[in-house]
Amino acid sequence: MPTITCYGAVGKIGGNKILLEDGDARIFFDFGIDFDACGRYYNELLRPRPGRGLLDPLVLGLIPPLQGLYRKDLELPAVWARMRGNPLYRKLNRTGGRPAVDAILLSHAHLDHNGDVSYLDETIPIVCTRTGAAIARAMQVTGQPTLEREMVYASPRAEKGGIFGSARSESYQLRPYLFLEGALNAEARGYWEGAGSSRKGMQLAAADAFPGQIAGLTVRAWPVDHSIPGAVGYAVESSAGWVGYTGDIRFHGRRGGQTRAFAEALAALHPRALLCEGTHLESDPGRIGEEEILERVVPILERYAGKLAIADFGPRNVERLQVFLDAARATNRMLLLQPKDAYLLRALHRMEPELFPSPDSGSNVGLFDDPKSKPRAWEVETRAGWHAPIVHAGNVSEKPGEFILADSLWDLNDLPDLEGISGGVYLFSNSRAYDDEQKADLGRLRAWVQWLGLDLIGDPEDKSSRTLHASGHACGDELLEFVRTVKPEILIPIHTEHPEWWEDKLMGTGVEIRKPEVGKGIPV
Numbered sequence: 001m002p003t004i005t006c007y008g009a010v011g012k013i014g015g016n017k018i019l020l021e022d023g024d025a026r027i028f029f030d031f032g033i034d035f036d037a038c039g040r041y042y043n044e045l046l047r048p049r050p051g052r053g054l055l056d057p058l059v060l061g062l063i064p065p066l067q068g069l070y071r072k073d074l075e076l077p078a079v080w081a082r083m084r085g086n087p088l089y090r091k092l093n094r095t096g097g098r099p100a101v102d103a104i105l106l107s108h109a110h111l112d113h114n115g116d117v118s119y120l121d122e123t124i125p126i127v128c129t130r131t132g133a134a135i136a137r138a139m140q141v142t143g144q145p146t147l148e149r150e151m152v153y154a155s156p157r158a159e160k161g162g163i164f165g166s167a168r169s170e171s172y173q174l175r176p177y178l179f180l181e182g183a184l185n186a187e188a189r190g191y192w193e194g195a196g197s198s199r200k201g202m203q204l205a206a207a208d209a210f211p212g213q214i215a216g217l218t219v220r221a222w223p224v225d226h227s228i229p230g231a232v233g234y235a236v237e238s239s240a241g242w243v244g245y246t247g248d249i250r251f252h253g254r255r256g257g258q259t260r261a262f263a264e265a266l267a268a269l270h271p272r273a274l275l276c277e278g279t280h281l282e283s284d285p286g287r288i289g290e291e292e293i294l295e296r297v298v299p300i301l302e303r304y305a306g307k308l309a310i311a312d313f314g315p316r317n318v319e320r321l322q323v324f325l326d327a328a329r330a331t332n333r334m335l336l337l338q339p340k341d342a343y344l345l346r347a348l349h350r351m352e353p354e355l356f357p358s359p360d361s362g363s364n365v366g367l368f369d370d371p372k373s374k375p376r377a378w379e380v381e382t383r384a385g386w387h388a389p390i391v392h393a394g395n396v397s398e399k400p401g402e403f404i405l406a407d408s409l410w411d412l413n414d415l416p417d418l419e420g421i422s423g424g425v426y427l428f429s430n431s432r433a434y435d436d437e438q439k440a441d442l443g444r445l446r447a448w449v450q451w452l453g454l455d456l457i458g459d460p461e462d463k464s465s466r467t468l469h470a471s472g473h474a475c476g477d478e479l480l481e482f483v484r485t486v487k488p489e490i491l492i493p494i495h496t497e498h499p500e501w502w503e504d505k506l507m508g509t510g511v512e513i514r515k516p517e518v519g520k521g522i523p524v
């Protein structure tokens with residue numbers, strides 16, 4: 001009998017690590033970071049020690065104690081002896097060089113779904129979209145070069161006296177990725193397999209079309225709407241019937257129709273079980289979609305004609321970036337990208353040229369040249385390959401009304417270079433603060449905006465300010481409709497703080513609810 005074991009996303013949002021076992025097949029749906037557990041012990045500065053490999057995340061329970069699942073070059077000899085007493089400990093035995101699990105099916109490239117791939121045995125195949133892979137690679141390249149960002153290629157470590165350091169002579173190890181839309185073309189492959197400007201080589205691995213089966217089980221995927229491009233939901237045909245997995249979904253973005261088509265396709269399979277997200281179960285009458293953000297932003301920009309506009313939206317929210325690009329076009333401004341955004345858009349273009357035009361081909365887009373004493377290799381490369389205008393702080397100070405500057409909390413410290421921008425507007429297009437740390441960040445942001453002399457619009461805690469944000473998640477009514485359409489025999493509520501919410505909602509529908517417990521297999 002197949003079993004589903006949730007090692008994350010149980011009673012909380014994110015950290016999805018869901019193991020499906022059927023016969024000798026083992027497949028994970030996602031392998032993301034549990035930000036809730038991480039935040040209990042760590043913050044931006046206090047991090048797990050890379051020098052101790054798997055020890056810190058294992059003993060603190062940030063990754064499940066499944067021996068055989070992780071990179072061998074991060075294992076201290078004694079670490080598994082120490083974990084053996086843990087109630088979740090299991091040894092995932094395998095013979096014949098087969099990895100401990102047959103594949104990781106990634107739904108999308110948010111870190112709460114793909115971040116802990118960094119720790120996994122680098123021979124485990126990763127299934128995802130080319131778009132999702134491009135985003136993960138861009139995050140790895142442009143992020144801090146830490147162990148926690150090795151989702152696409154691993155930097156081998158060597159142990160000496162119980163401490164891991166980088167094995168300098170060894171090449172990076174590319175992980176085997178299988179792309180749902182098919183194989184890479186030559187240009188994409190060149191980018192994917194390249195080691196950038198690093199002198200280390202790249203040890204290559206599979207970068208092929210996903211063959212449609214994993215360990216003898218048929219796997220299907222459908223594009224869905226979420227706040228990041230390249231998101232999919234899955235279904236795996238187990239020996240007990242189809243098992244569906246939503247990943248994160250919504251219906252009110254520009255690709256909402258895809259999520260509806262996903263529901264119809266799942267329904268046609270008459271699934272045995274469905275793993276369904278439940279991030280926002282309350283109904284939200286004030287909710288808006290991406291198109292409405294555009295409708296709200298354009299008149300604001302017109303009102304602030306001649307003045308600078310700063311647009312603050314989530315990293316990798318390419319759809320929102322597109323909204324601001326459309327707004328720039330409509331108001332004859334130029335959207336100035338941060339180098340990180342430019343690198344990401346270029347990566348998307350190289351991996352998926354048909355979906356993502358070259359970022360520097362439009363007439364309303366420029367690159368903001370933030371001053372750096374020591375730019376990293378990817379920053380030099382991004383500037384050198386950029387064909388649209390490169391705009392300095394001085395240019396913005398001269399003609400602030402010609403620009404929308406893309407920005408985030410992490411880019412605020414470039415703003416003291418701008419002069420004469422007071423009277424402009426700061427458009428906050430992000431979600432509300434969910435925890436104390438985010439509340440403190442929002443406080444810091446307000447202080448910056450005030451110091452710059454800008455008006456803040458979209459402050460989620462200011463009732464008089466209209467929102468400029470569209471959630472990445474469906475609301476409860478929509479999810480209920482989704483589950484009623486799919487009509488699984490068993491519903492496993494994940495990625496929610498309220499798994500019990502479903503109970504009376506599905507009463508009498510014939511859908512049985514099985515609430516997951518961490519590490520406890522659910523037979524299906």
Ligand SMILES: [Zn+2]
Pocket residue numbers: 013014110112113248495
């Ligand atoms: Zn999520």
